[in-house]
Amino acid sequence: MRIIIVGSSPVKTFFKKYQLNPSDYFIGVDGGALELLKKDIKPDLAIGDFDSTNDFEKVKKEAYEVKCYNPCKDETDLELAFKALENLKGATNLEIDVYDAIGGRLDHEFNAYLLLAKYKQYKIHLLDDKNEVLCLNKGQAVYLKKASCQYFSVFALESAVININNSLYNLENRLLKLFDTYAISNEPLNDHTRAIIEVKEGSIIVFINYK
């Protein structure tokens, strides 16, 4: 089971990219609930203020659970979805794919990155057609194939010590501080071995650009 969260960014990736696994758990964030319904998937949870939903009645009718909030609130709808993860047992060990949360308004996109960092206890992947963004904490690693990965970039969420191997620019126990930008635009080295990004201390945000 994965958790699938669908937002309402104007850049629609979910509809094109997601392959149905019925055992997944689906959260529609505001207009994302209708995106799920377009693929004949009933949201397990529809959440948000629904101020950008043009057919809230349909959402109310089809979703298994609807949590509707006043638009005058502190949290963004996406944060409400992340907060709702605590209602799923063991959500911290499940993969969470977030579609249609980036690629539109820059403030919302920046908000999504901040939330990724704020909720870094979860294995969240922000996805669009060509990109994936995720956090890695101490002891975690990600493996990237040259066949699919064009570039990858790494930034610190706090002071971190990292290893990067089998890449164009390898790093060994290297300190990566907040606002350091030197780990941008790296590439897996060859087809035979996968590039490995490992976090020894602290936590980082990884941007992966796919071919």
Next chain:
Amino acid sequence: MKEFMPQENQNKKVQENVLAISAKAREEKAHNPAIINATSGTYYDEDGSIKVFECVKDIFNHPNYNNILTYSSVTGSKSFLDAVKKWIFGDDYEQAYPNYYFNAIATPGGTGALTMSLATYLTPSEGIMLPNIMWPVYTQMATNLNIKPHLYELFDEQNKLNLASIKKVAQELQTKYQKVALIINDPCHNPTGYSMTKDDYVGLIDLLNELATKTKVILILDIAYLDYGHSSGQITRKHFKLLTKLSSNVMTLFTFSASKTFGLYGLRLGALIQMTTLLKEADLFVSATSYFARATWSNVSHLGMEIIEKTLTDEKKKQAFTKEILIASNNLAKRAELFIASLQKYQVPFAPYVNGFFVLILVDNESFENEIAKKGAYGCHFGKGYRVALSSINLDEAPKLGDIIGQAYQKTLG
């Protein structure tokens, strides 16, 4: 004229004849040891006495009256429920199933657990899917709650779980009730002795996930005979791990029977266990089932819980019990082997048997049954067949009974 009893209750009659026939056979056998009593879903030892596990004797030899005679809590004791969950899902179940809540409540037997599951998750006028070959009390439980039974074919042409039939009936329920609920009795299905294969489980999970894209699905797994399945239920326990592939829109409810596992038939003890990933559903289960329990049976046998808790929380006692039930389970398999070999000599048709207490002879004929009774053997007429309880005969009787049934078959139908 107004009557004391509403008409719908006046029409309620117990359909099951098993307990009555069983009492008759037991009484005859008391006077004539040659009588073969294959009626009872109770495990009897080779000497014809009811199986009493050592852990049960131990409690009766050292009773703690302050525990066993006092009221239990409505849900049953936490240590009993924890012990049962570990027994079913493994000592490490919290690590093995990190994404699931397992809430449980003690019930009077497996029957109490089944009734509670229907009463809690379905309303009158909704429907429940039941197999066409089944323990008839399922139907009574449903109709008693004004829940409509809808039958699915248990077996397909390959004598496997009939997924096509389950799908067809489930889709009808989705249209009619916007919800699917079904009961599956596994392993050691009563009355056939069928146990689901890994392929059956995988196919069922795929199907339920497909259905769950449209509506909520409730899978009630009646695991009353769990410990009499392959290797004392270890294969089925592995199959349970597959249930983690179910959508969160499928809720699994396990109905456990201490009657069968611990031989505590008359103490009436079981448990209803919910498996869900959703916190909200977990909370609802606890409150609604507690309410139901308080309003019906209030609380369950403290004596029964004490026996199970003491056995399963003491590693030495648990190991001794595990060994004992494995011996009983293996002995049952030997009875089945002898009985079926004998049936096969006469080409008597029977439902696909894998393991467990019962074999279902696929003959629906009064003369056939009378012929068996004339030879001093008793089984039970069961739906469109004749159920033989291997649990209540011994190894000597197993082939003899097979011969009696075979000869009756040849005489009346052969």
